[in-house]
Amino acid sequence: MTATASMLVIGDEILSGKTKDKNIGVLADALTMVGIDLIEVRIVSDEEGAIISALNAMRTSTTYVFTSGGIGPTHDDITADSVAKAFGVGIGVDPRAYALLSDFYDRTGREMNAGRERMTRIPDGADLIDNPVSIAPGFRLGNVHVMAGVPSVFAAMLESVLPSLNGGVPISVQTLPFNCGEGDLAESLASIDSHFPTVAIGSYPKLTNGRFTTEIVLRSRDKAALDAATQAAQKLRTQMNAD
Amino acid sequence: MTATASMLVIGDEILSGKTKDKNIGVLADALTMVGIDLIEVRIVSDEEGAIISALNAMRTSTTYVFTSGGIGPTHDDITADSVAKAFGVGIGVDPRAYALLSDFYDRTGREMNAGRERMTRIPDGADLIDNPVSIAPGFRLGNVHVMAGVPSVFAAMLESVLPSLNGGVPISVQTLPFNCGEGDLAESLASIDSHFPTVAIGSYPKLTNGRFTTEIVLRSRDKAALDAATQAAQKLRTQMNAD
Known part of the structure; x- marks a missing residue:
């Protein structure tokens, strides 16, 4: 627990x-x-x-x-x-x-x-x-x-x-900036999210100079699953030209 | 209400x-x-x-x-x-x-x-x-x-x-900085507080360069009571040489 x-x-x-x-x-x-x-x-x-x-x-x-x-x-x-x-x-x-x-x-x-x-x-x-x-x-x-x-x-x-305090296994975090708005990646991200049930994938819009970019944050206590999910998100980012 | x-x-x-x-x-x-x-x-x-x-x-x-x-x-x-x-x-x-x-x-x-x-x-x-x-x-x-x-x-x-939104009478606020720690004024302030039941008197310590000062904040929807309570606090501050 x-x-x-x-x-x-x-x-x-x-x-x-x-x-x-x-x-x-x-x-x-x-x-x-x-x-x-x-x-x-x-x-x-x-x-x-x-x-x-x-x-x-x-x-x-x-x-x-x-x-x-x-x-x-x-x-x-x-x-x-x-x-x-x-x-x-x-x-x-x-x-x-x-x-x-x-x-x-x-x-x-x-x-x-x-x-x-x-x-x-x-x-x-x-x-x-x-x-x-x-x-x-x-x-x-x-x-x-x-x-x-x-x-x-x-x-x-x-x-x-x-x-x-008795802590547990610390959560590992990976952050991937996407150079596009949330609306461009929502569907693909939901698909990655459903493939990795032990990884919490958050999507955080940022508004800078009137333009939205997105930060994708992957969090898990399961390091192997986190790495696999992060790779999937990186692949999506490359496909979208959102590096 | x-x-x-x-x-x-x-x-x-x-x-x-x-x-x-x-x-x-x-x-x-x-x-x-x-x-x-x-x-x-x-x-x-x-x-x-x-x-x-x-x-x-x-x-x-x-x-x-x-x-x-x-x-x-x-x-x-x-x-x-x-x-x-x-x-x-x-x-x-x-x-x-x-x-x-x-x-x-x-x-x-x-x-x-x-x-x-x-x-x-x-x-x-x-x-x-x-x-x-x-x-x-x-x-x-x-x-x-x-x-x-x-x-x-x-x-x-x-x-x-x-x-x-249907707002009420806005709260009026008076702020008095005291050049001393909370511990020096707590008793006198409690006495002022008990004299003015319609005025909320808050005391907020500030730590700057290792020394405590105090900000006294008086809040009320009753302007006359707020003014009277503020005067009492100002008098206390003068008495304490905490201006």
């Missing part, structure tokens, strides 16, 4: 357009590298009900869940509490997280106030996820990995988490 | 990381402008079951649904058929879409083949959405707007659709 994953992006700022998400693509690239299939992403607002219902749907349907956003010190950071409620466990100041943060603030001459203490609230039974950038940790509870929304912190936390 | 919206992004290429989505932010910005709340986004793969179940959840929970991706001429473009199944209606070659495309191909010296004809398959009862970029239309069925994944085409189709 291939491991699957889902991602929950939490944040009004993404849904209002104020901030453009950068974490989805980073997680997608990383999971593809280690052979885990990202099968769904959801973006919800900073509302407890929306977070809990999405989390409960995702943590039962995929091997791993990754969240981004809502774990800072302010009143609108409600991810940790929502995760605790989704799992039906308690939440409180975590001594490990508190020690990490108070030590960090001591060293940098800042005080541990109520807002910063809020970042040490961790659901009961969770493991901490290391944050080398700004120290305040993420956490893993069951199959749910709770990480920051700030892209540099998200990426650093993901680095901490990746070695603990 | 404020109109709400959801978005369904359809495409393996986004979930594999091969392509980075650009349409979510474009839709989010446009809906905020016309006073419609985008409350959820989902990204699913090119699989009929996943598309249908997400669509049926979203079209009953929000006023409007917008989809991107999967309406091209190739075998992996299954959005139109999935939408028809979700609504339980038939689908076939649409004479209006066929006329548009065959005329376009005539004029540009190309032939209408089976792949291109696939782009004229439209669910029964749908209205067409104009595509000034590459002609092949999107469509609206009930409250679901089906649009292309190619960003320039998505944006053009969205322009066609926007005038038909």
